[in-house]
Amino acid sequence: MEMSAAAGSLRMSGHRQRSVKRRRWGGLRQQWKLLGLFEIDQQHEFYSLTCMMKEGLAAATQNTTDNAPTNELSDDDFRLKVTQIHKDFTMETFAGPVFSSLRGFLGMTEQEYQQSLCSENCYLQFISNSKSKADFFLTNDKRFFLKTQNKREIKFLLSNLKIYMEHLRKYPHSLLVKFLGVHRIKIPHRRKKYFIVMQSVFYPDDRIVARYDIKGCEVSRWTEPAPEGSQIIVVLKDLNFEGQFITLDQQRPWLLRQVEIDTHFLRRLNVLDYSLLVAHQPLHHDERHQSLSFATLIMRTKKSVNPGSSPIHAGITAVPGSVPEDDSTLLLCKTDGSCLTQSQAEVASSGGMLQMYPEHAGPGSDTAELPDFQAQNRRLLPNLKNPLHVIDGPEQRYFIGIIDIFTVYSFKKRLEHLWKRLRHPGRSFSTVSPQTYCLRLCHWVQDHTK
Numbered sequence: 001m002e003m004s005a006a007a008g009s010l011r012m013s014g015h016r017q018r019s020v021k022r023r024r025w026g027g028l029r030q031q032w033k034l035l036g037l038f039e040i041d042q043q044h045e046f047y048s049l050t051c052m053m054k055e056g057l058a059a060a061t062q063n064t065t066d067n068a069p070t071n072e073l074s075d076d077d078f079r080l081k082v083t084q085i086h087k088d089f090t091m092e093t094f095a096g097p098v099f100s101s102l103r104g105f106l107g108m109t110e111q112e113y114q115q116s117l118c119s120e121n122c123y124l125q126f127i128s129n130s131k132s133k134a135d136f137f138l139t140n141d142k143r144f145f146l147k148t149q150n151k152r153e154i155k156f157l158l159s160n161l162k163i164y165m166e167h168l169r170k171y172p173h174s175l176l177v178k179f180l181g182v183h184r185i186k187i188p189h190r191r192k193k194y195f196i197v198m199q200s201v202f203y204p205d206d207r208i209v210a211r212y213d214i215k216g217c218e219v220s221r222w223t224e225p226a227p228e229g230s231q232i233i234v235v236l237k238d239l240n241f242e243g244q245f246i247t248l249d250q251q252r253p254w255l256l257r258q259v260e261i262d263t264h265f266l267r268r269l270n271v272l273d274y275s276l277l278v279a280h281q282p283l284h285h286d287e288r289h290q291s292l293s294f295a296t297l298i299m300r301t302k303k304s305v306n307p308g309s310s311p312i313h314a315g316i317t318a319v320p321g322s323v324p325e326d327d328s329t330l331l332l333c334k335t336d337g338s339c340l341t342q343s344q345a346e347v348a349s350s351g352g353m354l355q356m357y358p359e360h361a362g363p364g365s366d367t368a369e370l371p372d373f374q375a376q377n378r379r380l381l382p383n384l385k386n387p388l389h390v391i392d393g394p395e396q397r398y399f400i401g402i403i404d405i406f407t408v409y410s411f412k413k414r415l416e417h418l419w420k421r422l423r424h425p426g427r428s429f430s431t432v433s434p435q436t437y438c439l440r441l442c443h444w445v446q447d448h449t450k
Helices: 001-033 047-066 075-079 095-103 110-117 151-159 162-168 249-268 294-304 323-332 342-353 411-423 434-447
Strands: 035-039 083-086 090-092 122-126 137-138 142-151 177-188 193-200 208-213 277-280 391-392 396-403
Touching: 035 151, 047 083, 047 095, 047 110, 047 177, 075 095, 095 162, 095 177, 110 122, 110 142, 142 151, 151 162, 151 177, 151 193, 249 391, 249 396, 249 434, 277 434, 391 434
Parallel strands: none
Antiparallel strands: 035 122, 083 090, 090 177, 122 137, 137 142, 142 193, 177 193, 208 277, 277 396, 391 396
């Protein structure tokens, strides 16, 4: 009898502990949902998974460092799958040399990539208002996004990886999201987890005051803003942006052209439902209307015009790799035509567009190696950590990029389009043909910039 009572007492105690744990966990989740962004510490359901991600990424990055390709990427590099066995899981890395090459193209070393992804600091989870069932993680420095994907999406990305890389080679200043790794984790007795690593468009985000996810339509495109003065991170949508403009002045033609180039590429892939991310922050007083010194202008131009820089080629410092400060004297000494003349550099700064012509350059010059320079729609990149996604207007700094490029216009999407036409007559919604989607987003940018 006493033993039975003791056993009952233990069961009740265990039940109370579980109830308290559930209440605590529920309370934490409510708090985290309000914040939108929070640390994945030991109390979190994803702590074990993110630790495995870190361990696997450390080994995968070390493998690409130790086996860095020395020649152009081959077809085998695009098909390569490397499996590494760890104590509690197995991780597969797809097309490792290709993504390593792209990271070099973006001016980042394997060491800094590894340090950011595999530091002792906890990952952050971002609670998105997206309808996607994906889980979003951020490195603690907020530089890289990790996002779980389903098998179909991963297969789509890998099957189109070569033409994606070719697009970035042809348009080095593209606004498309930069994919930096594709991996799969296998944990015994659990489902396989595919995930991708991407560069965050909103980096560094220290002073960003508003973030928007734009699709160019109106149905379900409103998000309740955060209370004034709160620290809650909310990504707003199209209807929240109405009445506002992206004010770029002279850089506006560049943005219109690049959005057109990138969305037409996505149209070729037969995809829709991608988003134009936009964020802004006020420029400091000393950042407005800067009169650039010739040395600074030369360095920024060198960053924007790095001949031969291509994500298809390995071992090449690439756009937008930074130029060391002590190179400025060297560059200035070469203004007799072997780099740039001052008049060319001054023209380069006009409107942020690089208007340089190879026929004006001397033999062996950098610009002589870029006969299709204007066709690549390059611009003068800023001296910032994330220059491909940062554009300065007269008063505001804008972070702009195109993400979520995996939704193919399938038969299911065609049926969804017909259903939404009946449900929302006369209103614009997300599910339309890739051609309509592409043109509509281009029109949105045209109508909301000045």
